Amino acid sequence: MNLRGKAVTLHDMSLRDGMHPKRHQISVAQMISVAEGLDAAGVPLIEVTHGDGLGGASINYGFPAHSDEEYLRAVVPRMKRARVSALLLPGIGTADDLRLAVDCGVGTMRVATHCTEADVAQQHIALARKLGVDTVGFLMMAHMVEAAELVVQARLLESYGSHCVYITDSAGYMLPDDVSARIARLRAELRPETEVGFHGHHNLGMGIANSLAAVEAGASRIDGSAAGLGAGAGNTPLEVLAAVLDRMGALHGVDLYKLMDTAEERVVPMMDRPVRIDRDALILGYAGVYSSFLLFAQRAGERYGVSPRDLLVELGRRRTVGGQEDMIEDLALEMARAQEREPRGKAP
Amino acid sequence: MTDERVRAAIIGSGNIGTDLLYKARRSTRIEPVWLVGIDAASDGLRRAAELGVKTTADGVDGILAHLEADGVRIAFDATSAHAHHENAKKLQARGVVMIDLTPAAIGPYCVPPVNLAEQLGTRERNVNMVSCGGQATIPMVAAVSRVQPVEYAEIVCTVASKSIGPGTRQNIDEFTRTTARAIERVGGARRGKAIIVINPAEPPIIMRDTIHCLVSEEPDRDAVIASVRDMVKSVQEYVPGYQLKNGPLFDGRRVTVFLEVAGRGDYLPRYAGNLDIMTSAALRTAEMFAEAMVRR
Numbered sequence: 001m002n003l004r005g006k007a008v009t010l011h012d013m014s015l016r017d018g019m020h021p022k023r024h025q026i027s028v029a030q031m032i033s034v035a036e037g038l039d040a041a042g043v044p045l046i047e048v049t050h051g052d053g054l055g056g057a058s059i060n061y062g063f064p065a066h067s068d069e070e071y072l073r074a075v076v077p078r079m080k081r082a083r084v085s086a087l088l089l090p091g092i093g094t095a096d097d098l099r100l101a102v103d104c105g106v107g108t109m110r111v112a113t114h115c116t117e118a119d120v121a122q123q124h125i126a127l128a129r130k131l132g133v134d135t136v137g138f139l140m141m142a143h144m145v146e147a148a149e150l151v152v153q154a155r156l157l158e159s160y161g162s163h164c165v166y167i168t169d170s171a172g173y174m175l176p177d178d179v180s181a182r183i184a185r186l187r188a189e190l191r192p193e194t195e196v197g198f199h200g201h202h203n204l205g206m207g208i209a210n211s212l213a214a215v216e217a218g219a220s221r222i223d224g225s226a227a228g229l230g231a232g233a234g235n236t237p238l239e240v241l242a243a244v245l246d247r248m249g250a251l252h253g254v255d256l257y258k259l260m261d262t263a264e265e266r267v268v269p270m271m272d273r274p275v276r277i278d279r280d281a282l283i284l285g286y287a288g289v290y291s292s293f294l295l296f297a298q299r300a301g302e303r304y305g306v307s308p309r310d311l312l313v314e315l316g317r318r319r320t321v322g323g324q325e326d327m328i329e330d331l332a333l334e335m336a337r338a339q340e341r342e343p344r345g346k347a348p
Numbered sequence: 349m350t351d352e353r354v355r356a357a358i359i360g361s362g363n364i365g366t367d368l369l370y371k372a373r374r375s376t377r378i379e380p381v382w383l384v385g386i387d388a389a390s391d392g393l394r395r396a397a398e399l400g401v402k403t404t405a406d407g408v409d410g411i412l413a414h415l416e417a418d419g420v421r422i423a424f425d426a427t428s429a430h431a432h433h434e435n436a437k438k439l440q441a442r443g444v445v446m447i448d449l450t451p452a453a454i455g456p457y458c459v460p461p462v463n464l465a466e467q468l469g470t471r472e473r474n475v476n477m478v479s480c481g482g483q484a485t486i487p488m489v490a491a492v493s494r495v496q497p498v499e500y501a502e503i504v505c506t507v508a509s510k511s512i513g514p515g516t517r518q519n520i521d522e523f524t525r526t527t528a529r530a531i532e533r534v535g536g537a538r539r540g541k542a543i544i545v546i547n548p549a550e551p552p553i554i555m556r557d558t559i560h561c562l563v564s565e566e567p568d569r570d571a572v573i574a575s576v577r578d579m580v581k582s583v584q585e586y587v588p589g590y591q592l593k594n595g596p597l598f599d600g601r602r603v604t605v606f607l608e609v610a611g612r613g614d615y616l617p618r619y620a621g622n623l624d625i626m627t628s629a630a631l632r633t634a635e636m637f638a639e640a641m642v643r644r
Contacts, residue, residue, distance in 0.1 A: 059560040094521040319549035326558035
């Protein structure tokens, strides 16, 4: 694989995707500390929002320690070089949230939909463009459809005004060939000035390998997270990716040592538990399930006496998509009833 | 026996208007006489013509001259928020009662088992049907809030990708905003939030709804359970596929109800309960207005 001389923009997720393993409880002081560390290391893009994006504060996804506005107003003015981004999932957040985030100084707006439903983002992408910010369309759970369908959806996002379109492996299910095929098709079929990005999860340990495959196939923006802090087994660990890209001669412009120190000294100490490929995170990647379901499945499993692994596998079989967290408790209740009728031991 | 059915026009020949036409044809109180579209080639207009219902592709202007001769007293508007403002102006000036299925919401929100009686009492001339998610979930919020104060109610509505038309997709914020407001105004929650999730699985999933309420004090479990079950029965009177799947579930001050809503499969297949609950609620509302008109 030859990545020599390729330019890659690294985008940190620890303060947005990292909200999931933190149950959205990162303090303002921690946000500032991590963001300042990343900024000093030269990470060009830093995402700050509720884990489920703007307006995600809810019973369904969890109430955060602070509002999106409080986090953004604390972090944005302290950035010397980095641009702060925010995520928005239409159906959860609205155009009002988007306007507020831009008012707080967000410079990149990322509008996310399930990989087959790009048309719900038209309004929001058009608004972000009108407000003059860098605009990204983000196709989640992209393992669920083939490259040809992703191209159709990506073209919609491009036509609404996206500067960049992402292939998002929300379940951490993809293998490098899956990533290469999808990114290469998008790169070939989108306008040359439209960037292509990749967002990975590390549930099968493929974060780095998939990101490299994405760069090789033409992606120029790659998401990762300092110390990997993110949903499931976390995102692609950003400092590891930066080190590997250095070795391969790709150009990312981030100070590796400062990034390593931020991960080690600022992100790791705030983890509630190690973000690693435990058996439930592994099953997310194995069964193709939305990574932020992890803690919900573990809590419901404990509460209703069902195995989180069985829950996650069934959620995958039912082809649930991002945002369906409410399905987890519903399904746990259903499985607990079935278990009562038919004690465990027999194959389902 | 004389036919006491009140004559109605349906404006909009998309999924909602066409489904409503099938349902209204079975009604003993409403007689649908017109289906109004803007696209002569639309599937809805073609089907209506086959059923012997009068059609026009000239929008609402195409029926204004016929309203009196055809005795149209009620109109369902299944177009768009923008079009509804015009349609309502023209039709209400001619004494037609409007049942608004768009997000325009010129008139008060109507969720039949919760506040229809009230609106009949005040003789509203234009009522709004909120949203599909609102029709499915607000009865449950009201079922809890009639037992004890609800500080906050949040609903999550998951629908099959195939059941959501382009109008809703292009303006998904209308759904979240309108539904949240109606959770407060009609459901009785102090604050409301609505979330919609679209799932493209094949075969398409049946509409699912989760309703979370945060009550201000320890939930009165027995009363909440009884109230929720009663309300489910009230909705089942006009939407037979409305099913309590799990709950009410109690977790501290949180009360959660899980529903599934299957349709009757009139225009779209049974999975599209979101379509059915909207058209059934609108028809139910029109039938009650019709009954009042006949009695007066």
